[in-house]
Amino acid sequence: MARPEIAKLGHVALVSSDLEKSLWFFKEVIGLEETEARDGVHYLRAWGDFQHHTLSLEAGDGGQVRHIGWRTKRPEDVQAFRELLEQDGVEVETVKAGTTPGIGEAIRFPLPSGHQFELYYDVEKPKADEHRRSVLKNQTYKAWAKGVSPRRFDHVNIHTDTDAALTYDFLREQLGFKMREYVRDDDGNVLAGWMSVTSLVHDLAFIQKPSLPSPARLHHISYWSDDSQDILRAADILKENGLRFIGPGKHGISQALYLYVMDPGSGCRVELFTGGYLIFEPDWEPVEWTLAERDLGNTYWGDTVSDKEDNNVTIMA
Structure with a gap:
């Protein structure tokens, strides 16, 4: 079996002590688009991002990052990473599909430094609402709709x-x-x-x-x-x-x-x-x-x- 691989950086789950200010900053100033809001968590992505979100925002005490998510290259890589990590004595947590909107079954584990990583393969790639959608089939949203508007x-x-x-x-x-x-x-x-x-x-x-x-x-x-x-x-x-x-x-x-x-x-x-x-x-x-x-x-x-x-x-x- 091929060694499992990570394909790309996926998302960061961010906690804000002032959610209203953070939503203003990321949506109106930076110009990220909101995919959805569910149970007090707001899911955002840039106009050129395809997966459900690259940043989630929720209210909490102080600024915190719950985890950093990475997408694997193949569906079977998630389980293969689990086996390799557990063989090395790393404590691995299973996250059921849909626990985070837009993301399938995942695993979470700490780096030696204590940073929490999440690995997953299955993702949703929701299309933008009609009024926000680009006419380009290879682009999610209209560019330059608001704010800085990074790709x-x-x-x-x-x-x-x-x-x-x-x-x-x-x-x-x-x-x-x-x-x-x-x-x-x-x-x-x-x-x-x-x-x-x-x-x-x-x-x-x-x-x-x-x-x-x-x-x-x-x-x-x-x-x-x-x-x-x-x-x-x-x-x-x-x-x-x-x-x-x-x-x-x-x-x-x-x-x-x-x-x-x-x-x-x-x-x-x-x-x-x-x-x-x-x-x-x-x-x-x-x-x-x-x-x-x-x-x-x-x-x-x-x-x-x-x-x-x-x-x-x-x-x-």
Whole structure:
């Protein structure tokens, strides 16, 4: 039997201490479309996302992420991952089909860092209502209907105060992630890694930061726009709505253009993202950055993330 594989990043389940503000931010400012609302949970996606949702929002005490979801390549991969994980002593929870709207049977489990992942294959791909539907058969919604209007969900960036090596090994060996670029300290430890299961430079970034108040943290989620003009337009929209942001700038690692803004309801940081490069080489060798080069890796040019970043990082549940 072929080794199970993850196909793509699926969704993030976010809890907000001010749901009304979060819905305003993600729907009206960022411009995500609501697929449905059920039992107090709102399910959103970008105009180019196909599956039921890429972000869910619900009310709760403080900003939290319940789990990060990933879609497998084949239906049988869900069970195959379960068997591999349980063989390695990982506690795996079964989630019945339909527990989360639009998603079939899934499994949930913790990374060594404590972050909760969910794997599933079966998804619904609901069509948009007629007044929101694109005339293009290969596109879900009309583009530019409102707000920033990014095309699709792109990646997540998570942090930990634990030994990152355990989680890097887990992501590679158990889940099949490939290291694309990384930062190594003077003692030889990998402190930050950009990893993917697709041709993207990263579907997931994982960074060790000893000063964090808890081991499992979310730094940001990211939505992709088509080009640099979209990011400049996003800056205008954020400014008009009274939101502070970091950027625009360009990362050295990934070579992508970025802009960061905080959801005022949950405290979740959102990166608006474009550019960069894709990896098609089967023998790609991970790119190493040293601590001395880290500033260049983070910010090739533009507004520096580390200079203005605060500690309002979303807590993983």
